[in-house]
Structure formats: structure tokens, C-alpha cells
Amino acid sequence: MAFSRVYSDPLSRGIFKKFMVMLCSLLTSLYLLHCLTDRCSSMPTPVKASSQVVGFFASELQDLRSLRRKRLLQKWTAGSKPGLSYESADDAKRTSEYSRFDDADTGQVLYEPGHQVDSENNRELSHYMQPSLGDIVYSKRLAPRFLVKTGSTGKLSPLGDGTKKLPQAMIIGVKKGGTRALLEFLRVHPDIRAVGAEPHFFDRNYENGLEWYR
Numbered sequence: 001m002a003f004s005r006v007y008s009d010p011l012s013r014g015i016f017k018k019f020m021v022m023l024c025s026l027l028t029s030l031y032l033l034h035c036l037t038d039r040c041s042s043m044p045t046p047v048k049a050s051s052q053v054v055g056f057f058a059s060e061l062q063d064l065r066s067l068r069r070k071r072l073l074q075k076w077t078a079g080s081k082p083g084l085s086y087e088s089a090d091d092a093k094r095t096s097e098y099s100r101f102d103d104a105d106t107g108q109v110l111y112e113p114g115h116q117v118d119s120e121n122n123r124e125l126s127h128y129m130q131p132s133l134g135d136i137v138y139s140k141r142l143a144p145r146f147l148v149k150t151g152s153t154g155k156l157s158p159l160g161d162g163t164k165k166l167p168q169a170m171i172i173g174v175k176k177g178g179t180r181a182l183l184e185f186l187r188v189h190p191d192i193r194a195v196g197a198e199p200h201f202f203d204r205n206y207e208n209g210l211e212w213y214r
């Protein structure tokens with residue numbers, strides 16, 4: 001009864017109509033919003049797009065880096081033993097002969113990483129393996145002093161097995177002084193090992209001490 005009285009009042013009827021119109025428009029906009037969000041979720045978002053772009057540039061950069069590494073390897077391995085040049089490395093099978101390494105200092109015969117030694121029978125296991133890129137660099141270009149014979153296996157490993165050393169040389173230079181270029185040129189030399197990123201020992205990490213620096 002009360003409702004019919006309110007509804008029959010022209011003022012209340014006007015308010016009720018406005019309320020209904022507002023409710024309808026609210027519901028319609030909610031529905032539209034819902035549809036839009038559904039569609040947006042299946043569309044590539046700006047975040048996704050930017051990550052794809054970043055991914056593209058990252059892979060391009062990776063390609064460039066590996067190309068550069070390959071070129072360096074080609075240069076390095078040119079003039080080395082036949083069959084061990086970079087070009088033929090992919091399809092060449094390495095024999096155990098190439099896995100031997102004579103230590104110039106001690107005259108001892110050492111073995112490259114990955115090369116198996118039968119310690120019981122005291123002989124090399126003549127296995128054939130596909131050389132990896134790292135293997136070639138490792139086997140051909142590292143000087144004996146960078147190779148460490150590991151105890152029981154007779155394998156060689158790069159510096160690392162407890163051979164932390166302080167640097168023998170430092171490149172010090174002002175910003176934009178071309179220090180990076182100098183480092184990269186030096187790094188090409190087989191007897192030189194260099195840190196990847198600038199360690200910033202003296203200006204940022206000095207308090208960490210020499211143990212950190214090694």
C-alpha cells in the first residue's frame with residue numbers, strides 16, 4: 001500500500017524514473033567494461049610488446065656477441081694444428097692425440113678437460129668427442145700456467161681450483177678514456193685473463209678486503 005502511494009505521487013514517480021535510468025546506464029557501462037577487459041586480456045599489452053622488443057634486442061646482442069667470439073676464435077685458431085681450426089671444429093672428431101698437452105715448464109704430459117684417463121691401467125682412454133667452443137679456446141689458447149692438473153683424474157681445469165690470485169696488472173683510466181677498448185684488446189691475447197665487468201675495488205669495494213678482490 002505504501003509503495004503504491006509513493007509510486008502514485010508524481011514527484012516520487014519522477015525520482016523513480018531517474019533512478020531506473022541511472023541503474024540501466026550503470027549496468028550498461030559495467031557490461032561494456034566487462035567486454036572491454038575480456039578483449040584486452042587477449043590483446044598484446046604494451047608491457048608484453050615492450051618485453052618482446054627487449055627480447056628481440058637481447059637476442060640480437062647475443063648473436064653479435066657470439067659472432068664476435070667466433071671471429072676471435074677463427075683468428076686465434078688460424079695457424080694452429082690442422083683439424084683444430086674453428087671452421088672444422090664442428091664436424092671434426094678430436095682424437096686423443098690432440099687431447100694431450102705437454103707442460104712446457106715441467107715436461108709433464110697433461111690432459112685437457114673432458115679427456116678420460118684410465119688411472120688403473122695408467123693409459124689414456126682413446127675416446128672421440130665433439131669439441132665445444134669453450135673446449136677449443138681452452139685447449140688451444142690457454143697457456144700452461146692457466147691450466148691446473150686436478151688430482152686423481154689428471155684433467156686440466158682453468159684457474160679456479162684454489163688458485164685465486166691478485167691481478168698482475170691493472171688498467172686505470174678516466175671515464176671515456178678508452179679503458180674498455182684496451183681491456184678488450186688485451187683480452188684477445190691467450191695468456192691474459194681479465195675480469196668481465198669492472199670490479200671497482202678501490203672506489204666501491206675496498207672495505208671488502210683483498211680476499212674479496214682475489
Ligand SMILES: Nc1ncnc2c1ncn2[C@@H]1O[C@H](COP(=O)(O)OS(=O)(=O)O)[C@@H](OP(=O)(O)O)[C@H]1O
Pocket residue numbers: 173174175176177178179180181
Ligand atoms: N682508440 C680509440 N681512439 C679514440 N676513441 C676511443 C678509442 N678506443 C675507445 N675509444 C672511445 O672511448 C670511449 C669509451 O671509453 P671507456 O671505455 O673508458 O668508457 S667508460 O668510461 O668505461 O664507459 C668510447 O667513446 P664513445 O663512443 O664516445 O662513448 C670509445 O669510442
